[in-house]
Structure formats: structure tokens, C-alpha cells
Amino acid sequence: MKTEKPKCPRCGGRVTKSGGRPNGKQKWACVDRRRKGPDACKWEGVDPVHSESAQLTGAEPGISNINARFMRAKTTAVRRYVVTGAQNATPVHEGFLASLRRYCEENDATLVVIPYRYKNPTSMWSQAARDEDWWAPEVTPDMMFERVRLGDHMEVLGDIRTQPTAMNPTSGFETISASRSAILAHPKLELVAVPTPQTRLPKLITTTGVVTKRNYIQSVAGKKGEFHHTFGAAVVEVMPTGGYHLRQINALDNGTFCDLGRHYEPTGSVDMPALGLVMGDTHVKFVDPQVVEATFGPGGMLETLQPEYLVWHDVHDGYAANHHHAKDLLVNYVKHHTGNANIERELKQTFDFIASWALSYPDITHVFPASNHPGWLERWIKEADPRRDLENVVLWAKLWQWMAANAHMTDIGLASGDPFAHMAGLMLPKSVAERCKFLGADESFRIGGIEVGMHGHLGANGARGTLRGFGKIGTKSIVGHTHTPGIRDGVYQVGTSTRLRLEYNRGPSSWLNTHCVIYRNGKRSLINIIDGTWRA
Numbered sequence: 019m020k021t022e023k024p025k026c027p028r029c030g031g032r033v034t035k036s037g038g039r040p041n042g043k044q045k046w047a048c049v050d051r052r053r054k055g056p057d058a059c060k061w062e063g064v065d066p067v068h069s070e071s072a073q074l075t076g077a078e079p080g081i082s083n084i085n086a087r088f089m090r091a092k093t094t095a096v097r098r099y100v101v102t103g104a105q106n107a108t109p110v111h112e113g114f115l116a117s118l119r120r121y122c123e124e125n126d127a128t129l130v131v132i133p134y135r136y137k138n139p140t141s142m143w144s145q146a147a148r149d150e151d152w153w154a155p156e157v158t159p160d161m162m163f164e165r166v167r168l169g170d171h172m173e174v175l176g177d178i179r180t181q182p183t184a185m186n187p188t189s190g191f192e193t194i195s196a197s198r199s200a201i202l203a204h205p206k207l208e209l210v211a212v213p214t215p216q217t218r219l220p221k222l223i224t225t226t227g228v229v230t231k232r233n234y235i236q237s238v239a240g241k242k243g244e245f246h247h248t249f250g251a252a253v254v255e256v257m258p259t260g261g262y263h264l265r266q267i268n269a270l271d272n273g274t275f276c277d278l279g280r281h282y283e284p285t286g287s288v289d290m291p292a293l294g295l296v297m298g299d300t301h302v303k304f305v306d307p308q309v310v311e312a313t314f315g316p317g318g319m320l321e322t323l324q325p326e327y328l329v330w331h332d333v334h335d336g337y338a339a340n341h342h343h344a345k346d347l348l349v350n351y352v353k354h355h356t357g358n359a360n361i362e363r364e365l366k367q368t369f370d371f372i373a374s375w376a377l378s379y380p381d382i383t384h385v386f387p388a389s390n391h392p393g394w395l396e397r398w399i400k401e402a403d404p405r406r407d408l409e410n411v412v413l414w415a416k417l418w419q420w421m422a423a424n425a426h427m428t429d430i431g432l433a434s435g436d437p438f439a440h441m442a443g444l445m446l447p448k449s450v451a452e453r454c455k456f457l458g459a460d461e462s463f464r465i466g467g468i469e470v471g472m473h474g475h476l477g478a479n480g481a482r483g484t485l486r487g488f489g490k491i492g493t494k495s496i497v498g499h500t501h502t503p504g505i506r507d508g509v510y511q512v513g514t515s516t517r518l519r520l521e522y523n524r525g526p527s528s529w530l531n532t533h534c535v536i537y538r539n540g541k542r543s544l545i546n547i548i549d550g551t552w553r554a
Contacts, residue, residue, distance in 0.1 A: 036062060059196070095258065096554040098127035100267070101174055102251035103203030103228040104161070105182060106135045110154045110229050113273025114249045116284030118229065121267075121277065124287060127253070131160040131229065132203035134179045157229060170260030171221075172199045180204045180225075183234070183243040186506075188223045199264070201226060201254070206246040207266065209505040209544065211513075213526035219518075219548065220502070220528040222264060226252045246507075253277065255554035263553055266505070268541040276537035278553065279323050291324035294465040294536040296496045298503075298513040299332035301391065302368040308550035309515045309531050314375045319545065319552060320382070323535055329385045329470050331498030331512065334368040334438065336394035338410075341401070342522075354409070361398070362413045369445040376450040384454045385463055389473040390499070392438040396421075399437060417441075466540045467494065474499030474511065485511050496534050496542065503532035503544050510534050510542050 024033050024046060036047035048061040100122055104110065122129050133153050153161070162176040173195045180187055180202055187204040192212045194200065204225035211220040227250020234240035234247075249269040256262050269275040274283040281290035297313065313319050320328070338361040343349045353359040376384060386392075399418055404411040417437050424435040439456035446454065457463055463471040474497030477483040478490075488497055489507025501514035501523075513532030523529060531547040545552055 033061075097168075097256045098122075098125055098554065099130050099168065099174075099254045099256070100127050100251045101130045101132065101201050101203075101226050101254060103132045103134055103205065103226050103230075104153055104157050105205070105228060105230045105233060106133065106153055108136075108154070108230040108233040110156050111231050111249055111269075111273055112156075113284055114269050114275075115156060115229050115273075117269065117273050117275060117282045118251060118267075120284060120287065121275075121282045124282075129160045130162045130174065130176075131157045132174070132176045132226070133161055133163060134182065134203050136182045136233070154230065167198070168254055169256040169262050170198075171219075172201070172254060172256070172262045172264075174201050176203075178202060182206075182228075183239040185242060185246075187225050191223050195221070195223075197221060199223065199262070201252050203228070205243065205248055207248045207250055207268065207505055209266075209503065211502050211504060211528040211530060213528040215526045220530055222503075224252055224264065224266075224505075226250060227266070227268065249273065257554060261548055263546060263548065263551070265545060266543045268543065270539055270541070274539070276539055276541060277543070278535075281539070290538055291326075292535050293325060293538050294327035294329060294468075294470070295319060295323060295325040296329040296470055296498075296512055296534040296536070297331065298515045298530075298532050299389075299391075299498050299501055300330055301332055301335040301514070301516045302371045303335040303337050303364060304516045304520055305371075306515060306517045306531065309547050312547045312550055312552045313515070313533065314378065319533065319535075320379055325535070326381075326383060327385055327465050327470075327536075328379075328382050329387065329465075329496075330372070331387060331473055332389040332391040333372065333386060334365070334392040334395075336364070336391045338364045339394050339398040341394060341397060359409055361395070361410045365395075365441050366445060369442060372442075372454070373447055373450045376453065377447070380449075380453075382453070384450075385465075385470065386439075386454065386456045387463070387471050387473045387498075388436075388457050388459045388461070390475040395438050395441070396434075396436070466536050466538065468536055468540070468542065469493050469495035470536075472497050485509055496536070501530075502528040503530050503546070505544065510544060512544070513546075 032049045033046040034049055036045050046063060048059045100118055118129060121127065162174060165177045166174045168174060175195065182205050187202060187206055188208050188210045191200065191202060197214065199222040202225050205228045207225055207227050209222060209224040211222055214220050227248035232244050232247045234244045251267040253265045253267055254262055265277065267275050267277060274281065276290055279289060279291060280287045311318065338353065338359050350359065357363065399414060399421055402414060404414045407414065420440060421434055421437060426433055436456060436458065442454065442456060443451055457471050461471055462469060472495060474483045477487045481487065483497065483499060485504045485506050488495060488509045494508045496510045496512065498512050500511065502511065503513045504511040512534050513530040515531060518527065518529045533545050535543050535545055
């Protein structure tokens, strides 16, 4: 049986031979290049994507074509898809597959399975795997090995077979879907946000997790792949407007999982409130009202998920005490004449915001990791010249006296109190302050086994914090700071709760309004807020 013709790795369209053979390789070009206009695909190269649909033993191309036509069909209703992967020569996890089918039945969702290959000469499941490809018959009716667009901004890359032992499975795929987000089948859960220009939302490149059991050879790469193997799926809710919502399903070894306050298993589902919610960096002064409503308002995340803990990163912006403005005459002129240079006023704005929502949800414990923006208050106290800041001189004197009274030497050097936490104790109502925990620098706080005490600005050994760097630590954690969502090596990174364009972020941006939920089973999912909505 012949393999389908090569396809363009950027747009999925047809390619033709073009020119000679540089370095002995045939050169190809996308046929779409003949079309004029800014949206035309201009790809040329030596590595087109070869469809392997005709080579899938037990998976009929006709089934994939039917699935693709259904997914591409226009509709005015919300469509939900649960996208996962399946490895060749490997049986499915029956419990997880049954839970996925239960989820699809209850949520009117379509299961999509992307097949991929692993060259495994020592498969534990079948000697036939040495020289024959096969996929579990339980999932072949759901297979998709074509590239399919979901709405206007998402593509399922069903025509790409990833290597399951790849340590960074999204690497190199940042441009393959052009301006659209993309889903790849891979057993390691990973998500990267790619910056986009102007005011467009960033595109997300994500992997799925898989529905098949662990099946790796006894090698270094195999053992790494086995460690990162995730029974999981990507939930995509395609809106009638063409937009989408994306979440992660991450199952336990028994195949059960949670999604948005419900626990799913093969026999049914039950309500299960979340354990915690980690919000994108708040920056109260510049918080987006739509994000506030989606988080705290009727039908919002707190009302739906009912978390026990709420984690606030960079709750205070510190604009009035921003040291980056120290030598900017124009910014300081405008701040002074508009009342935005008053530090005590901004502190009151922040704590009033916290109190208003803490009183609305009296059963939640609020956790504040030590963050860089609230830390600007301490820096201002230490570095400011009060003779040149008459508007804030009284507050400075009070806080300097408090810091001096609390400063002392220890066997590792100077120790002093946190002025931001001190002001919280003075400005928050007592009933709220009792439910707030302001973490010190390097203070650990775990929710369901997940470390949430790191803001993300401080990396290892004095380096700047990065998602890659935190992943090397080996601790399951959730961080913030960059305003860019991501998942890598067990570390989840939230986005921001502010407007997506502020004074200081110019050029292409990967900022996104993204929170992270911690379920009671210890699993996590990023939740994006798009145009004021967080779910379909």
C-alpha cells in the first residue's frame, strides 16, 4: 500500500519538488506559495511531512477521513474534543480509556486519538512488535492521522509522529502551525506559549499525554521516557466565534481524573471541590476587570472550583515605588500630578481589593509567596532619600523605624521583617488577616504535595528564575512571574491577571491570563481566561 504524498510542515498543504538536491536531499516547496497575499504559505525545504496513514495496521484511512470531516464541519454550537495519543504495539490503559469515554459521554465531547510510533525491539507486550506495527483495536475508531483545524486558532497535528522519548517534545514546532496553536501527541506533558506580535493572543504548543501503557526499552532514554509518561489528554472547547479554551487532563495510575470540579472514573462522576487555585500575577493596580469577574464573580472559578487555598503572586504592583522610574522625569511628573506617586494610597488599594474578595469567600485561606513587586516596598525604604520624596516621607519614617526596630543579626547575617506583610496586618480587617499567610523568602508552602512558595523570580544559585531551571530541581511546583503560561518537567507556570499590554511590555508578547488549579488528587491544569470567559 502506498504512502500518501508529502505535505507542507507549516500549513499541511501539498508540496512539489523544487530545484536541485542540496547535500543530496530533494528540495520541496509548498504549492500555496503561488498564491499572492500575506497569508500565503512560503515554505521551502528538504523535510516535508510524510503521511503514514496507509501504514497504520488496523486503522482504516476512511475512519480518519470521516473523523476529520466531522471536526472541520462548521457549526454554531460549542464543540468539545478530548485529544490524546496512542503508541504502537502497546495496549491501552483500560481504566483511563473508560474514564475518558465517560467524560465524553457526560460532556458531549469527541475523543480523538493520535497514533505515534516507538521503535521498540524489546517490547514487553508482543514479539510481533519487532517487525510489525499495530495499534490497540479499542482506539482505532477514534484515530486521527491528519492535520485538522479546530476553529480559527487551533490545529491538531495528527500527521506528525513524535518520538516518545524526546525530552522536549514541543521544541522545533513553534512555527509549524503558522499563527495557530497546536496539539501534538506525546506521553510527556509540556506546554509552551509562543510570543505573537501586536495585540494577538499568544499561540500555545502543547502535548497531550497518552492512553496507552508504559512501554519503553531498558535504556537511558527509555527510562527517562518511562518517568515522564503521563496518562493524559488535552481538552479543547471550540467556541462558535472560532476561539477556544484549552485544559489538561492528567490521570492517576488507576485511570481516574478531575476536570473543573468533577472527578471522573469508568462508572461515573462526582463533584469534587479543588484543593487550591494559583492565580496569574495580580498587580491590583492594573488588574483586568474581566479576569476579576471570571475568577471571583458569579459562575467564576472560585464559585465553581471551591478551592481551600488561593495563591496570590505579585498581588501588589508597587507602581508608586517603582525603582525603574527613579531617573524618568516624565513618568515621575505624571505620577505626581495624577496621585499615582502616593505609596500608602496604592497599598490601601491593594489591601482593599484582597479584603473585598476574602470577605466574599470566608472559607478560603490566602497564600502570598514572596514576590518581587511587593518587595519593592522594602527596597524603597532602604534606598529612598526622604528629603526628595516629600509626598511619602511620613510613611517612610514609620516604616524605617519599624524595620530598624525589627532588624537583628543572626548566625547567617542580617534578618529583618517584611514591611509589606507588616502593612497588611495594619490595613486588612482582622478576620481577613487571620486567613492570610505571607511567605518569607525561601519559605516553602505545599498544597497537595505541590510547592507553591516560589514566585519564580529567583532561580538556583542566584540566577534568574526560568521554567527550564525550575524543572531541573525535580520538585513539582507552580510558579509565576513571567506572565507567560507553561508546563515543563513537572513545573507549571501561571500567566497574569492584568491587562495583556502594560507600560513596559512592548513588541511580540506571550502574556496570557492564566490560572492553575490543584485538584484533590494532586494533579494540576492550567485554565486560560479568554475575552472574559474561562470555559465554554
